[in-house]
C-alpha cells in the first residue's frame with residue numbers, strides 16, 4: 001500500500017543519516033550528563049516513529065583513560081549503551097603509532113591511567129613522567145608527587161634508556177614536570193635523558209599531541225578553561241626560545257582531517273553492525289559546542305554542523321559563531337539539534 005511504501009522510503013532515509021556527537025559540552029560536562037542528551041540517544045536507539053536505529057558515533061577530543069573505561073562510564077551516566085565500536089577519543093587513532101615506536105613517554109590524565117591506554121594500544125615500553133620522578137625526583141624541582149604516586153610508579157634506570165617518541169594523550173596534571181621532561185627529551189641526543197644534542201634538530205625524537213583545543217567547558221562559572229592546545233603552545237614557545245628553531249609536531253583530534261577520515265571508517269563498520277550494510281550514510285550531522293574544533297572540522301569535511309549552547313559557545317539567542325558558523329544551525333541543546341535533523345531528513 002501507499003502507507004507501506006512511504007514508511008519503506010523513510011526507513012531507507014533513516015539509514016542514510018548519521019550523527020557524530022561531541023561529548024564535553026554536548027552530551028556531558030565531565031562526569032555529569034546533560035539531561036537532554038539522554039532523550040536524544042533514546043530517540044536514535046529506536047524510540048522513534050519508525051522504530052528504527054539511526055546510527056551515531058561519539059567523536060571527542062577528551063581522553064586519558066581506556067576506551068572501555070570511558071564507554072562504561074558514559075553508558076552509565078547517559079543511560080544508553082555506548083559501544084567502543086562507536087567511540088573515538090582524541091588518542092584512539094594514535095594506536096597506529098605502536099607499530100613505529102617501542103619506548104614512549106606518555107603524558108597527561110589522572111594517576112597512571114594513560115599507561116594502561118598506551119599498553120592497550122600495543123606500545124611495548126611505556127614510561128610515565130612519574131616513573132622518572134620516582135627514579136630521580138630532582139629532574140623536576142616543582143614536581144607534584146604523592147606517596148600514592150610513589151607506590152604506583154615503575155622506576156627504572158632511565159639513564160640507559162633511549163626514548164623513541166613523546167605522546168601527549170590528555171591534559172597534564174603537573175605542567176612543570178611534564179614540560180621539563182618533554183623539553184629534556186626534545187633537546188636530548190637521540191632521546192637519551194640527561195644528554196644534550198649539539199644539533200637540536202638532527203637527532204630530535206618526534207612528539208605527538210592527541211588534540212589541539214585551547215579551551216574546554218567545565219563547571220567553572222567564568223569563561224572556559226585552558227586545555228591541551230594551550231599546553232602545546234607553551235612547549236612550542238619554550239622549544240623555540242631555547243633552540244631558535246620551530247618545533248615540528250603532529251596534532252590529532254578535531255579539527256584535523258585525519259580524525260574525520262578515521263571517523264568515517266568507524267561509522268562504516270558501525271553501520272555494518274547495526275544495519276548490516278558496510279557503507280557510509282550520506283547525511284552526517286556533527287553536533288558540537290566548540291566552533292574552533294567541532295564546527296570548523298565538520299564544515300571542512302562536508303558534514304552538516306549543529307552548534308549547541310550547552311558548552312564552549314556562549315552566543316546569544318539567534319546568533320551563530322562569527323568565524324566558524326554552523327551550517328545547519330545553532331540549538332539550545334543536543335536534543336533540539338537531533339530533532340531538527342531528523343525532521344529535515346525523514
Ligand code: G3P
Pocket residue numbers: 022023024025059060061062063213215216227228
Ligand atoms: O578539550 C578537551 C576535551 O574535554 C574536549 O572534549 O568532547 O568536547 O571534544 P569534547
Ligand code: MG
Pocket residue numbers: 022023024025026288289290311
Ligand atoms: Mg565539546
